Amino acid sequence: MPALSTGSGSDTGLYELLAALPAQLQPHVDSQEDLTFLWEMFGEKSLHSLVKIHEKLHYYEKQNPVPVLHGAAALADDLAEELQSRPLTAEIRELLKLLSKPNLKALLSVHDTVAQKNYDPILPPMPDDIDDEEDSVKIIRLVKNREPLGATIKRDEHTGAVVVARIMRGGAADRSGLIHVGDELREVNGIPVEDKKPEEIIQILAQSQGAITFKIIPSIKEETPSKEGKMFIKALFDYDPNEDKAIPCKEAGLSFRKGDILQIMSQDDATWWQAKHEGDANPRAGLIPSKHFQERRFALRRPEVLVQPLKVSHRKSYAECAGHNSGTYIAGFRRSFRLSRKDKKTNKSMYECKKSDQYDTADVPTYEEVSTYQRQTNEKYRLVVLVGPVGVGLNELKRKLLISDTQHYGVTVPHTTRPRRGQESDGVEYIFISKHLFETDVQNNKFIEYGEYKNNYYGTSIDSVRSVLAKNKVCLLDVQPHTVKHLRTLEFKPFVIFIKPPPLERLRETRRNAKIISSKDEKGSAKPFTEEDFQEMIKSAQMMESQYGHLFDKIIVNDDLTVAYNELKTTFDRLETDTYWVPVSWLHS
Secondary structure (H helix, E strand, C coil), rough: CCCCCCCCCCCCCCCHHHHHHHHHHHHHHHCHHHHHHHHHHHHHHHHHHHHHHHHHHHHHHHHHCCCCCCCHHHHHHHHHHHHHHCCCCHHHHHHHHHHCHHHHHHHHHHHHHHHCCCCCCCCCCCCCCCCCCCCEEEEEEEEECCCCCEEEECCCCCCCCCEEEEEEECHHHHHCCCCCCCCCCEECCCECCCCCCCCHHHHHHHEEEEEEEEEEEEECCCCCCCCCCCCCEEECCCCCHCCCCCCCCCCHCCCCCCCCCEEEEECCCCCEEEEEEECCCCCCEEECCCCCHHHHHHHHCCCCCCCCCCCCCCEEECCCCCCCCCCCCCCCCCCCCCCCCCCCCCCCCCCCCCCCHHHHHHHHHCCEEEECCCCCCCCCCCHHHHHHCCCCCCHHHHHHHHHHHHCEECCCCEEECCCCCCCCCCCEEEEECCCHHHHHHHCCCCCEEEECCCCCEEEEEEEHHHHHHHHHCCCEEEHHHHHHEEECCCCCCCCEEEEECCCCCHHHHHCCCCECCCCCCCCCCCECCHHHHHCCCHHHHHHHHHHHHHHHEEEEEEEHHHHHHHHHHHHHHHHHHCCCCEHHHHHCH
């Protein structure tokens, strides 16, 4: 708010400041409606009177006056008695009349109370014949502007009474502190509500503007004071309260998109949490389905489908649109060992044989508790996981990154059981191990994923990732999407990037002169893309995004290879300096 100045010096009173406020705020108010509201509010006579009283009290508090005597009322009575014994002149009659007036007696009584500092009220004794069934009624008057009242109501199943079901944190009702959960609503603006449905009452409230008067019977239940929520969650699905038939009040709902960060304000209700968007200046919370409730709904809604593991082989890659074959082989860089859909070997991940809580939770995406994280200078780099369908150009992007800075970026060296060939070096192109040792490592869960091709095993080990990170390099790892959730650990803190193909027409246009590089044979033969390849790429990408999109931190559409590479490079640079929302489990050992 801009600084205010009235030009009347440092001793400017609150009353003068209040009178000058609307004029000084005028340049900063956008609409005439808001300006009118300000003038009416600050011009209210009752407000001005209160401020004047406040200033007088504040003045005398500073002066700290001491009363001359503590019994002015008794002195007045003594004076009246004394005057009665004197000859009644006109002046004495006038004085006796003044001393007998109730106003003056009350004023002197208040003077004595203040002088004696005896402020506690003297309550009359409780009558013996009180009716136990009689309810204490509270009249509440709230001023409602354009915002909702911020409370929901329901009909009590046992008593039939209309009661306050919940108070939305930060809303008008919550800020007033006058309405509480469990209060019974009897009247709204003089209209009895006992025989009305909650929907009808909501309609009355919606049509009311300005001051609204409630007659309520306070709840006997004492509420525990709640602090503002400090829990933040990342939404893993889209939500629109207007399409939710279960929500108790659509107007009180909060809509959000997958990836939004929400601040949880209340979890008092096991079914409906109260939340607001992180960073939203509006203090009012909205209703969202709780994690447990949404997981249960998803489980009932989703048919039980066993997701078939994707195929494993040396992944196909496309050369840049100039049409040349990207046959360059960098030490430690390889094409992923994944089969195309035509190949019938199955891949496995190290986790697929184990029951895992992470696996169960990730398969029913609702919310994930998060906190902010920024990489410190002395920390290892975050693991970067690249995901994308066969032929989308993932390997080309990875190759360009590696070439751009071989000292900063690194890739894992895969294990294999096939024999070493003439120019190959152990630990460079592959780590060559025996079949028995490979199978032992599989049993010991040392592989992130592995597969078999032509009776030989190929696999990416966890230790190969650690080896790259230990060299203070950014490890670029491309895996099947179902493996991603198992890499999301405190150790790796992965940042997952989904490389997505453009729409089908654009895909045909950009890949017209490109070729698929296949390393299923020893020569790495190349062939043009077919329509079937395009259809499979689009279908595979849609499946990945649908099933695993909640695990992706960034989506890059590879329409033009150079543009996609620049976006990828910018993402990497920001990853090392910016603050990100990450699972809270990554911040605690």
